[in-house]
Amino acid sequence: MLNQLNILLREENLRVTPQREAILKVLYDCRGHHLETENIYELLAARSEKGKKIGLATVYRTMELFEKIGLVSRLSMENLPARYELILQTKLIHHHLICLKCGCVQEIDDKLAEDFKNRIIDQTGFEVKDKSMKIYGYCSRCREQVKNKR
Amino acid sequence: MLNQLNILLREENLRVTPQREAILKVLYDCRGHHLETENIYELLAARSEKGKKIGLATVYRTMELFEKIGLVSRLSMENLPARYELILQTKLIHHHLICLKCGCVQEIDDKLAEDFKNRIIDQTGFEVKDKSMKIYGYCSRCREQVKNKR
DNA sequence: GATTTAAATGATAATGATTATCAATATGAA
DNA sequence: TTCATATTGATAATCATTATCATTTAAATC
Known part of the structure; x- marks a missing residue:
């Protein structure tokens, strides 16, 4: 799974960062669910060691990126925040x-x-x-x- | 057309106001197009005599109302503002x-x-x-x- | 027509998700 | 290790939409 991220990022000349890996892990652990950016942010905060939080802006940017490279599917809600779901190979x-x-x-x-x-x-x-x-x-x-x- | 508005509003115990009639007229004149609330607001301003503008909040409220009573169809855009279109009888x-x-x-x-x-x-x-x-x-x-x- | 009362309006502040900014940091190629 | 630049984090800004609230008005009743 992390391999896939690596490959996709390389293709676009983008960098593999701990933040991107951590976000992908959260998405994978919640596969099948549709998470708001805020949810992801909170889950990351819960996992992180104290004092090493991932910024909310980074989560937003990463979700935008992941959608662009085809890793996640974005669902736009009417008034509610958008939700993201990991696209799994087994279920393209x-x-x-x-x-x-x-x-x-x-x-x-x-x-x-x-x-x-x-x-x-x-x-x-x-x-x-x-x-x-x-x-x-x-x-x-x-x-x-x-x-x-x- | 104004008759229909009258009937629908009466059914719900709502009032017929000049603002609601004016907004309906704009929608009718732009039938077939999909207008943003802001568009409607501007068109109303252009038509109104000086010093008698309809407030933007009223336009928002009215569009919400019109959708509730089935007069207009709301299209939610991803990042762009929502758009509204009058639902015509001839094309339900x-x-x-x-x-x-x-x-x-x-x-x-x-x-x-x-x-x-x-x-x-x-x-x-x-x-x-x-x-x-x-x-x-x-x-x-x-x-x-x-x-x-x- | 006058009275009354809840609905509606207008001006504006507030909200809240998302995006932009920018200085500081970290990645990965050389 | 060095270096160019992609990325991050903190935070300000944006912008469509909603909430607030004092004022006005529709329409039912007298």
């Missing part, structure tokens, strides 16, 4: 249903999504971001709450 | 491909989208927001730019 393609209210994330059948995505590209030339389609809406739980409010 | 169902980079919006075939949406609901219980599915990604033009950067 995954598509998300993201609740704009509570931020929960469900996944949908890859074949179904791929089929749809292909049809969109055929018809319009629009390419859904990277290998991960993100469909925003409301999960069943939140939809109930919205209905009750109205 | 429309689905968007929204470019996270430049904010351009394309539409996709309703049948294709509806079919997909129905399959999602069947499989997961997740309901895409209102009658308007919003798929985020990069349009072909911006994708080229991203590729060149890397």
